[in-house]
Amino acid sequence: MPPTARRSTNSLFKIFEDPDYAPETSQLHDRPLAPEPFTPEKGRGNEVDGAPLSKFGAQFRAVFARYNRVPEDDVPLGLLRYAEALNASTDVNLQGLAHPVPKYTEYGELWTVSLLVNTPMLMAWLINGRALRRLASKLKGEVTVITTTSDHANFSLPTMSVHDKNQVMDLLDTQRELVMDTYSHNKEFLDPLARQGVLNPPQVVFTELVDSGGRTSWTAEAMEGARRTFGSQLLMNELMGRGDAASLATRHWFDGDGLRDLTPEDLRQLEKDLLFSSTDAAGYFPGRDARDWLDNAAHNDRAAVTWQLLRTMRVELVIAVRPNERTKQRYPHAVSAVVQEFIRSQHVPNKTKRQWDLADVAGQAAITIIDRFDQEDRIDTASRAVWLGQVETSWDASYRDTASSSNRLVETVRLIAALTVQHGVTTATGYDGLRYVNETLGENALPKGPKERARIAASQAVIVLNQANSPWENALAAMLEATFRDPMFWKGREHSGGNWTTMLGTPLDELAVQASAELATMTRDGGDPFGPAQRALAALGAVALATNPKLLVNSDALSRTGRGGGGRRADVSAADPPRLLAEMLRSQRGLDQLHDAIYALIAVREPFIPVDRESGEELTDIWLRDTWLTDGDTDGDDEDARSAYMRMLREIVKKQQESWDEASRLRDATDETILDPDLPPDQQTDGAEVLFETIGVPDDLADEARTLLRQLEEFFVEGRAFGRTAARYGRNR
Structure with a gap:
């Protein structure tokens, strides 16, 4: 040498x-x-x-x-x-x-x-x-x-x-x-x-x-x-x-x-x-x-x-x-398993004080799962190479149901789905791939659940997206984690119409047509069960809006909190992206925006900034949140009674989601981040107190909240029964 x-x-x-x-x-x-x-x-x-x-x-x-x-x-x-x-x-x-x-x-x-x-x-x-x-x-x-x-x-x-x-x-x-x-x-x-x-x-x-x-x-x-x-x-x-x-x-x-x-x-x-x-x-x-x-x-x-x-x-x-x-x-x-467990025992959380960075632990867990899927022939060799970052695919590669020819966007979403979605991968023995994911989480002393599955998926996705060590790595990982831990995506098998992950190989225009058909059915029946094409379009569109290089360089890419850390820098909602996506999926205009966001990233040699078809506005993080997550002009002046009733129900659910988003933030908040929500991860102290664990929730507040939650649950359980009856006999049409 x-x-x-x-x-x-x-x-x-x-x-x-x-x-x-x-x-x-x-x-x-x-x-x-x-x-x-x-x-x-x-x-x-x-x-x-x-x-x-x-x-x-x-x-x-x-x-x-x-x-x-x-x-x-x-x-x-x-x-x-x-x-x-x-x-x-x-x-x-x-x-x-x-x-x-x-x-x-x-x-x-x-x-x-x-x-x-x-x-x-x-x-x-x-x-x-x-x-x-x-x-x-x-x-x-x-x-x-x-x-x-x-x-x-x-x-x-x-x-x-x-x-x-x-x-x-x-x-x-x-x-x-x-x-x-x-x-x-x-x-x-x-x-x-x-x-x-x-x-x-x-x-x-x-x-x-x-x-x-x-x-x-x-x-x-x-x-x-x-x-x-x-x-x-x-x-x-x-x-x-x-x-x-x-x-x-x-x-x-x-x-x-x-x-x-x-x-x-x-x-x-x-x-x-x-x-x-x-x-x-x-x-x-x-x-x-x-x-x-x-x-x-x-x-x-x-x-x-x-x-x-x-x-x-x-x-x-x-x-x-x-x-x-x-x-x-x-x-x-x-x-070999004993050797790997010994290495983990020296570096992973809860097993040692001299641990690796959490992203490194999550990435190692993701690699372990990918190799296990490969060994069981659940994924092909081409996908493994892309998911490990050994092969870098382009944004504008062919959009087909072949992993070796799929573009970077599709492969990223395929990877995330394999690690987070029910039956996103089915093992050779017929088990849901999430079983393997949860086993690996346990081996690495990480909690089992949607949040941690999304975290390991996000840690590896930034490798596929070629964003490791970039200025946007942490923000991108946070956005992906917040998106794919949501039931809207991870409960793939429980959704009506089929698992959305099976739609990832569908050509873009065909996928958009199917999503529009699902929207029409949803609107006619008065329900809110997004179909598989809608969810697939949302997953691809969300990642496209978060990773488009033109949006990233301008700090306009879709983020977890609207680039405002709770609205501090801009008067927009700081809700997690699934709330925004859910609103977009309820409208043809929103479906068009998701389609155009994907198209702007993968259809040409150089990605460009997508714009709204009606207004010509760029589909930036803040503009989308301002459009879809504020009351806007929906004051009910032109609504009939049934439309107003449905809108008010959605507003109740929206407030619940906002409360859940805030509760999720408070669960992880430390004595540092509660005062400065914008504090970057690399500036946060490892020993900062997690307030939820050190203070908890006072009894009086917890009891009051639980009473209200029970009453709200009774409202929706009873309302769901009436809703099914109405749908069966067509009384809501």
């Missing part, structure tokens, strides 16, 4: 700016100060690669065989050679091998040994959950993202299927770039690392890679601790001045076409490579008199102490995974 350009260490490390912050040589007490040489044990016979195992390698084989319940002769030589490459201190690591320790999860246990390893020999977990959400979209289909592992046929460890070594390298490089984009300028993270090294041992698991040609290679992947691994290697690169510390873990792959395991020749060369003799790091190692070096050279050279703190790292190496019986019954690859 090309040398890494060196930046000024004075601008990177606090240890060079503040003498009081410099690491102490006492921190190097009992640490090895030079690479551990590969020393085949005398008197031991040669292995098939031409050299005996080292003392550490032989002991590692015995322990590994015991905990994997296999004969020692069955332990792969490639795995043992990689263990020897990791070995940074035989004496220390023999002690670790003597005391394996279990790590428990609700899915099973992982047996680990504490080892001191060479930092450059560690790789990050290739399907790192936090990076995975952004990885596919960053690679733009040039490299296939790995999202799942399988269980090794002979050992209690995971395996990964890869195309070739280049795929692995590209994924590692991109993941490193994503992670270090966050931390490379984060002094609060890097400075303590430079001063103390890695204090909390990462969890590392032996994983076998298998390429498309059947060639294999064992690796040691940091399944929990990617930022510490990448951070240490980044700082080593800075101290070296040139070179790439991380390349040592993969350099042996470059001399052939496929993957291969380490050989004794690699291990002998590794001792020299770990000295980095052609870099500034050559001066960070002691000569023959280590005590003199500690007393003098290291004392006067802070970089040397930092180098020694970084070049080795204590890890908890997983040598065997034992799923419990329940996990074995639930998952075809139970070992």
Whole structure:
């Protein structure tokens, strides 16, 4: 790999700016100060690669065989050679091998040994959950993202299927770039690392890679601790001045076409490579008199102490995974399920204090569900690639019932429907796909329900829409979540006329005609059951109004609250989008606006701003809310009694929806957002109190509200009975 350009260490490390912050040589007490040489044990016979195992390698084989319940002769030589490459201190690591320790999860246990390893020999977990959400979209289909592992046929460890070594390298490089984009300028993270090294041992698991040609290679992947691994290697690169510390873990792959395991020749060369003799790091190692070096050279050279703190790292190496019986019954690859659950236990809400961002947790959950649908052939390979962000579709691609040719708008709504709508996907066993969604929510310690399903759908939809890390990401995700958690969409099977998700492949003009026919039926019968074509048109139109690039750049795209945060900046309703959409679906003018919003996005090479056919006004968020969510001219002057009666009933329901929208906001409001509804998510404090949980609702208010709700429910239950009778005998016509 090309040398890494060196930046000024004075601008990177606090240890060079503040003498009081410099690491102490006492921190190097009992640490090895030079690479551990590969020393085949005398008197031991040669292995098939031409050299005996080292003392550490032989002991590692015995322990590994015991905990994997296999004969020692069955332990792969490639795995043992990689263990020897990791070995940074035989004496220390023999002690670790003597005391394996279990790590428990609700899915099973992982047996680990504490080892001191060479930092450059560690790789990050290739399907790192936090990076995975952004990885596919960053690679733009040039490299296939790995999202799942399988269980090794002979050992209690995971395996990964890869195309070739280049795929692995590209994924590692991109993941490193994503992670270090966050931390490379984060002094609060890097400075303590430079001063103390890695204090909390990462969890590392032996994983076998298998390429498309059947060639294999064992690796040691940091399944929990990617930022510490990448951070240490980044700082080593800075101290070296040139070179790439991380390349040592993969350099042996470059001399052939496929993957291969380490050989004794690699291990002998590794001792020299770990000295980095052609870099500034050559001066960070002691000569023959280590005590003199500690007393003098290291004392006067802070970089040397930092180098020694970084070049080795204590890890908890997983040598065997034992799923419990329940996990074995639930998952075809139970070992991999335990590994994934352990990663979740370190990062997801309610399982740890050092959690990932909620969007990352939601995105990881979405990817898990997408892969499960793909494995059961519930979705096709083309849809999976688009939904993971590996393939970017255009707005104006063909609008047909073929996922590979559908445009970005259709694929986005397909994805959201699969994750949120009743029977949006039906599994091979006939179960509603929402069952799988709820199971995954539970695995990630997230509540089960429409709100959380919509949240994970929105987190992945922004990837498909290519809006991750854009200025509009948070607003767009909030709008999608608020829209598709509404019963108007998610109760797909309970709606009359059929599930709206089946209409997503219908050509736009045909869909609009069917929606108009449903409106005519609804108006004639005096009811309010939107048909499947109406709901499909609303779903597509809402996403079109929220994502049209021309509307976004002008801050006119459909949002959750009308861009006004509750009407603060504009005198419009701050209701969730489903209220607006419901009003539009009750009018031919509204259906036309939804049709035109979709057309403006997908019918031409460059999207344009849709306008109202009657007034010529642009269909902006605020104009639509002002048109549909205010009383306007509906004062009843030209109404007959029946029309006025229906309007007044709708106004009651509208007020209920407004109350529910406000209650939903208050349920999540914190002591910060209640005073400043416009406070961006990235400026909100994680520890801010959720007032609904800390204060609740006073008894007197709750009792009064519940009494009114019961009375209102009686009104509608009784009225519904009369309404059905009227519809049956045509008395409302």
